[in-house]
Amino acid sequence: MKKISVIDYGMSNLHSVLKSFQKVIDKKYSLSIAKTIKDLEDASIIILPGQGAANSCMDRLNSKFPSLDKFIINRPFFGICLGFQILFNESSEDGGVKCFSIIDGTVTDFKNTTNRKLKIPHMGWNIVNQNHSHPIWKNISNKSFFYFVHSYYAQATKLSDELSTTDYGINFTSSVIKDNIFACQYHPEKSSSNGLQLLSNFITYSEGI
Amino acid sequence: MSVAKRIIPCLDVDKGRVVKGINFVDIVDAGDPVEVAKKYDSEGADEITFLDITASHEGRDTILSVVEKVANEVFIPLTVGGGVSDFNDVRDLLSVGADKVTINTAAVSNPNIINDVTEKIGRQCIVIAVDVKKIDNEYYVFTHGGRKNSMLSAYDWCMECQKRGAGEILLTSMDKDGTKDGFDLEILNTISTDLNIPLIASGGAGNLEHLHEAITKGNADAVLAASIFHFGEFSITEAKEYLKGKGILVR
Numbered sequence: 503m504k505k506i507s508v509i510d511y512g513m514s515n516l517h518s519v520l521k522s523f524q525k526v527i528d529k530k531y532s533l534s535i536a537k538t539i540k541d542l543e544d545a546s547i548i549i550l551p552g553q554g555a556a557n558s559c560m561d562r563l564n565s566k567f568p569s570l571d572k573f574i575i576n577r578p579f580f581g582i583c584l585g586f587q588i589l590f591n592e593s594s595e596d597g598g599v600k601c602f603s604i605i606d607g608t609v610t611d612f613k614n615t616t617n618r619k620l621k622i623p624h625m626g627w628n629i630v631n632q633n634h635s636h637p638i639w640k641n642i643s644n645k646s647f648f649y650f651v652h653s654y655y656a657q658a659t660k661l662s663d664e665l666s667t668t669d670y671g672i673n674f675t676s677s678v679i680k681d682n683i684f685a686c687q688y689h690p691e692k693s694s695s696n697g698l699q700l701l702s703n704f705i706t707y708s709e710g711i
Numbered sequence: 712m713s714v715a716k717r718i719i720p721c722l723d724v725d726k727g728r729v730v731k732g733i734n735f736v737d738i739v740d741a742g743d744p745v746e747v748a749k750k751y752d753s754e755g756a757d758e759i760t761f762l763d764i765t766a767s768h769e770g771r772d773t774i775l776s777v778v779e780k781v782a783n784e785v786f787i788p789l790t791v792g793g794g795v796s797d798f799n800d801v802r803d804l805l806s807v808g809a810d811k812v813t814i815n816t817a818a819v820s821n822p823n824i825i826n827d828v829t830e831k832i833g834r835q836c837i838v839i840a841v842d843v844k845k846i847d848n849e850y851y852v853f854t855h856g857g858r859k860n861s862m863l864s865a866y867d868w869c870m871e872c873q874k875r876g877a878g879e880i881l882l883t884s885m886d887k888d889g890t891k892d893g894f895d896l897e898i899l900n901t902i903s904t905d906l907n908i909p910l911i912a913s914g915g916a917g918n919l920e921h922l923h924e925a926i927t928k929g930n931a932d933a934v935l936a937a938s939i940f941h942f943g944e945f946s947i948t949e950a951k952e953y954l955k956g957k958g959i960l961v962r
Contacts, residue, residue, distance in 0.1 A: 517808040521783050623835055626714035627962045647962040651835045694787050
């Protein structure tokens with residue numbers, strides 16, 4: 503039995519993340535919630551969902567999950583929303599938050615970078631432009647719609663890390679891939695059939711890592 | 712480039728059952744919220760709103776199990792409202808799988824609930840439902856299921872909700888609701904001009920052109936409708952095709 507561990511640091515609603523993975527996994531996987539770093543030791547796949555502010559997220563992760571970054575770079579990892587943003591070097595949220603620096607790039611407020619009258623948060627269905635082909639996109643057409651909810655956006659420095667972009671006043675990084683790590687700004691657990699397909703593709707992809 | 716305009720079917724739920732006679736030929740149990748929600752998801756609904764109309768207080772816990780069952784099976788955003796009176800109600804609904812909660816009367820009687828939810832959970836999960844009625848050329852906010860005039864101006868109240876941290880405004884025209892005569896474009900346009908959070912239009916949808924008008928003339932970010940979808944007059948797919956044909960970005 504392979505264990506999929508969903509990290510719970512008290513700031514996100516795990517319900518739909520758990521249920522959506524439940525929907526796509528087969529019998530050889532079990533799903534569990536990780537509340538401390540110890541719970542991750544025997545995990546085959548680590549999922550980090552998240553919503554809320556980057557600084558309290560990093561604070562909680564650092565206290566309950568010390569050295570989480572070592573786990574992230576070592577086994578199949580799936581980050582969603584805030585679990586995607588904290589992989590970058592830093593976020594400008596609350597005057598600046600140091601993040602994991604696993605993916606080169608920064609996270610910035612939509613407000614500071616555009617003069618256009620855009621509604622913030624960026625909430626709703628938007629187009630995900632696939633930058634390069636990858637098993638994670640299997641049976642998902644390029645320019646499919648996924649569901650987003652966020653006020654800060656990421657920009658990856660290296661093109662090779664940037665798996666997709668999305669346009670909301672600015673063209674930002676909407677998902678990244680780096681070896682065993684996949685993470686996305688959008689919510690696959692809320693993106694209907696394309697979202698479930700993506701989760702399923704990640705599970706398949708992780709078996710080859 | 713912007714986000715797609717959303718089409719949101721709204722289901723009335725009484726004691727755990729979908730009411731107002733949903734009429735789909737291919738659904739076995741049209742009163743089962745899970746079946747109806749799945750059907751709308753498969754047609755491309757961008758979100759589903761449940762309005763709990765259960766009158767008795769004892770019956771109110773049933774909405775939590777409804778939301779939980781739907782959230783286990785349907786993976787698009789779920790919005791739930793009706794009788795939400797305090798922070799605990801909001802938290803309970805979110806914890807069983809709702810993504811957003813609509814608050815109506817409770818926000819008017821205690822506006823601090825908006826700040827409270829926003830600060831503790833985040834603005835994306837709070838939608839303020841505003842029921843408006845035009846009296847002598849002024850739009851007023853009504854509460855208690857449309858029975859009581861709060862005497863608040865619709866425009867001022869929407870702006871206050873935004874300031875306090877609401878994530879979206881769901882604006883229902885009581886004059887238009889049920890008429891199938893089209894949305895109240897005047898009030899939609901007045902509010903959307905100065906609103907920086909999404910505005911959902913509700914009340915009056917009778918055909919697909921009405922949905923189109925709400926978006927182009929009312930400047931709504933999303934349209935909510937019940938009867939035109941429930942009775943099978945139009946499917947969500949048809950609505951999307953129609954809007955796409957008119958150059959509107961839809962999923």
